[in-house]
Amino acid sequence: MTSTTNLLAFVGLVVALLLVWRQSWPGRLRLFAAQSVVLALLATVVGVLAARPGLVVVGAVFALVKVWIIPRVLRRIAAGAPVRPVAPGKSSGIALLVAGALVVAAYVVMLPVQAATRLPTQGAIPLAFAMALIGLYVCVTGRDALGHILGFLVFENGVFGLAILATYGLPGIVEAGVFLDVLVIVFIMEVVVVQVRREHASIAEERLRELRG
Amino acid sequence: MILVLLLAIPLAGALALLRAPGRAARALHGATAALTLAAAAALAVAVARAGVLTALGGFLRADALSAWMAALIGLVGALAAVEAPRYVAPGATGRFYPLLHLFVFTMLLAVTTDDVGFMWVAVEGTTLASVFLVNFERTRASLEAAYKYLLICSVGIAMAFLGTVLVYFADVQQFGHAEHALRWTTLLRLAPGLPPRVVELAFVFLVVGYGTKAGLAPMHTWLPDAHSEAPAPVSALMSGVLLSVGVYAVLRFKPVVDAAAGPGFAARILLALGLLSMAVAAAFLWTSSSYKRLLAYSSVEHVGIVCLGVGFGGPWGVAGALLHIGNHALAKSVLFLLAGRVRAAYGTADIAAVRGLLARMPRTGAAFLAGMLALMGLPPFGLFTSEVMIFGAGFREGWGAVAAVGLAVLVAAFAGLLRATQAMCYGVPEREPAPEAAGWPATLPVGVALALLVLTGLAWPPGLAAALDRIAAIVVR
Numbered sequence: 300m301t302s303t304t305n306l307l308a309f310v311g312l313v314v315a316l317l318l319v320w321r322q323s324w325p326g327r328l329r330l331f332a333a334q335s336v337v338l339a340l341l342a343t344v345v346g347v348l349a350a351r352p353g354l355v356v357v358g359a360v361f362a363l364v365k366v367w368i369i370p371r372v373l374r375r376i377a378a379g380a381p382v383r384p385v386a387p388g389k390s391s392g393i394a395l396l397v398a399g400a401l402v403v404a405a406y407v408v409m410l411p412v413q414a415a416t417r418l419p420t421q422g423a424i425p426l427a428f429a430m431a432l433i434g435l436y437v438c439v440t441g442r443d444a445l446g447h448i449l450g451f452l453v454f455e456n457g458v459f460g461l462a463i464l465a466t467y468g469l470p471g472i473v474e475a476g477v478f479l480d481v482l483v484i485v486f487i488m489e490v491v492v493v494q495v496r497r498e499h500a501s502i503a504e505e506r507l508r509e510l511r512g
Numbered sequence: 513m514i515l516v517l518l519l520a521i522p523l524a525g526a527l528a529l530l531r532a533p534g535r536a537a538r539a540l541h542g543a544t545a546a547l548t549l550a551a552a553a554a555l556a557v558a559v560a561r562a563g564v565l566t567a568l569g570g571f572l573r574a575d576a577l578s579a580w581m582a583a584l585i586g587l588v589g590a591l592a593a594v595e596a597p598r599y600v601a602p603g604a605t606g607r608f609y610p611l612l613h614l615f616v617f618t619m620l621l622a623v624t625t626d627d628v629g630f631m632w633v634a635v636e637g638t639t640l641a642s643v644f645l646v647n648f649e650r651t652r653a654s655l656e657a658a659y660k661y662l663l664i665c666s667v668g669i670a671m672a673f674l675g676t677v678l679v680y681f682a683d684v685q686q687f688g689h690a691e692h693a694l695r696w697t698t699l700l701r702l703a704p705g706l707p708p709r710v711v712e713l714a715f716v717f718l719v720v721g722y723g724t725k726a727g728l729a730p731m732h733t734w735l736p737d738a739h740s741e742a743p744a745p746v747s748a749l750m751s752g753v754l755l756s757v758g759v760y761a762v763l764r765f766k767p768v769v770d771a772a773a774g775p776g777f778a779a780r781i782l783l784a785l786g787l788l789s790m791a792v793a794a795a796f797l798w799t800s801s802s803y804k805r806l807l808a809y810s811s812v813e814h815v816g817i818v819c820l821g822v823g824f825g826g827p828w829g830v831a832g833a834l835l836h837i838g839n840h841a842l843a844k845s846v847l848f849l850l851a852g853r854v855r856a857a858y859g860t861a862d863i864a865a866v867r868g869l870l871a872r873m874p875r876t877g878a879a880f881l882a883g884m885l886a887l888m889g890l891p892p893f894g895l896f897t898s899e900v901m902i903f904g905a906g907f908r909e910g911w912g913a914v915a916a917v918g919l920a921v922l923v924a925a926f927a928g929l930l931r932a933t934q935a936m937c938y939g940v941p942e943r944e945p946a947p948e949a950a951g952w953p954a955t956l957p958v959g960v961a962l963a964l965l966v967l968t969g970l971a972w973p974p975g976l977a978a979a980l981d982r983i984a985a986i987v988v989r
Binding site for chain 1: 627629630632633636637640643644647650652655656658659662663666667670673674677678680681682684685689693694707709710712713
């Protein structure tokens with residue numbers, strides 16, 4: 300169990316790092332879907348090995364929501380946007396460096412959590428937390444609405460992974476509520492972004508800077 | 513039973529309003545708000561008699577703290593509901609009324625569920641229900657405000673989810689997958705045995721997360737935009753009670769953290785964030801050019817004061833903080849409603865453009881002035897009493913230096929508010945007197961709220977002292 304969960308969490312983290320590095324929107328979207336697949340697998344594996352059938356169901360719902368529905372909506376959101384030109388020679392070196400530092404920070408912050416448990420999955424907990432931090436970083440540094448949403452979703456993925464690894468899943472009603480919330484957020488985002496686009500003819504966040512002070 | 517009714521009324525009302533045609537919608541809207549208020553009042557009475565009410569197998573639970581919050585939500589919801597028809601064109605009822613009552617429903621759910629995981633879902637629900645209310649006027653600025661609101665609050669609240677996961681982890685590690693492990697009552701019972709470092713870490717995430725919703729600096733950046741761009745009834749609800757729902761969530765976790773990690777930890781965090789919020793708000797109270805933003809920043813200041821009260825602790829600090837939540841809810845919702853009328857008359861939210869309010873709109877102006885004086889914390893209004901209780905608790909509980917700094921910041925904020933109020937209310941009006949809203953819907957809610965403020969300031973109605981005692985006993989153990 301330990302090696303499988305460690306491996307899956309590690310793959311999830313690598314995908315998050317690739318997401319920081321990748322510039323093209325379709326590529327980032329595919330990476331997000333890939334990360335969601337990895338996390339759905341993680342839930343299923345933990346569910347099977349720890350004999351928690353509920354978690355297998357959660358994994359299936361997670362796959363449905365985050366691998367199928369949400370990427371579809373995100374593609375719809377992106378469809379009308381001008382493809383952001385990738386500035387030639389622009390490197391994502393610094394962003395990757397920050398992401399690396401966040402991984403280290405995740406290990407430090409999660410020390411008390413690791414000290415409090417002897418779960419076979421405990422080694423992977425900081426990896427999931429690092430995923431969450433990287434998502435947060437992508438979100439706050441995002442230059443357009445799509446970057447913000449994507450960062451938020453990666454953050455959400457990281458927290459989901461953390462919940463799976465540290466607690467073997469939350470009570471069902473809470474889990475259901477969380478899925479519903481994320482889904483509604485993404486749908487509302489779609490409506491808002493469509494309106495913003497109508498207003499501004501682009502979804503670059505720089506244009507959303509009128510309210511100040 | 514009354515608990516289920518309290519939640520069922522606004523939810524059913526919201527669903528029915530989705531389909532109701534224009535004229536019926538207004539009546540249904542009024543009925544829903546009135547029934548919600550009645551149910552909240554009935555809940556308060558029932559809790560005052562029985563102590564604690566539960567429903568749905570303990571999933572819903574109302575103690576004195578829940579009842580206090582539910583009563584405030586019902587009251588401010590009713591105030592906002594009376595004013596709402598002035599903002600909703602007959603063709604747009606379907607976009608406004610259902611969301612308004614859904615918004616009230618999510619807030620009521622957040623304060624009456626015993627499951628802290630589901631409380632998180634409900635608090636997130638408040639954001640989702642109110643995004644399109646912020647963007648109701650569909651201007652560029654309101655759209656930007658709605659976007660910022662949705663994004664910042666969703667990310668913030670996701671932090672609170674992380675905190676909730678960590679609390680659950682601590683619980684499960686120590687005691688196994690017990691049934692109802694995320695129930696607040698269970699957490700409180702098991703708290704002394706939880707691993708302290710994990711609980712501390714969880715509390716940091718919870719405070720950042722719910723603090724975003726509560727408008728604590730430095731997570732407050734969405735607040736002035738959303739509060740100033742939303743239609744006045746929505747601003748009143750957001751500023752009056754939504755922020756307090758965020759504080760409520762933190763309040764629920766505080767006794768758990770105190771029992772697991774010792775009393776100083778949560779208090780220090782709350783005091784630091786409270787002081788920072790007051791200081792940031794005081795600075796912007798001096799520089800805001802729009803009176804709606806001024807009121808929004810004043811909310812940040814008052815949330816800061818409430819956090820100070822909770823941080824100082826002791827029965828006085830917590831009772832003062834809860835009373836302050838109530839006083840602020842009344843004063844701020846009235847002020848936002850009046851600010852909406854002023855804006856309708858002057859056509860702008862600029863402080864500089866409003867001159868001689870008392871001469872041009874005598875009744876609205878007088879009520880606005882009274883509300884502002886209350887907000888500054890002057891007697892005979894209730895905010896004076898609750899601020900005295902809070903800062904008194906600071907000196908009593910050994911946080912003298914913090915309380916002194918807080919008082920200094922309070923004076924700066926007072927001066928900023930006074931300056932703007934003076935500029936708006938006095939001076940020579942540039943235009944002729946404007947027609948004022950007449951009839952009971954325009955005067956009664958404002959009058960009732962101001963009268964209640966005088967009541968909490970001068971002569972506490974019977975039962976209030978006992979209720980505050982019981983609330984304080986829930987948070988301070």
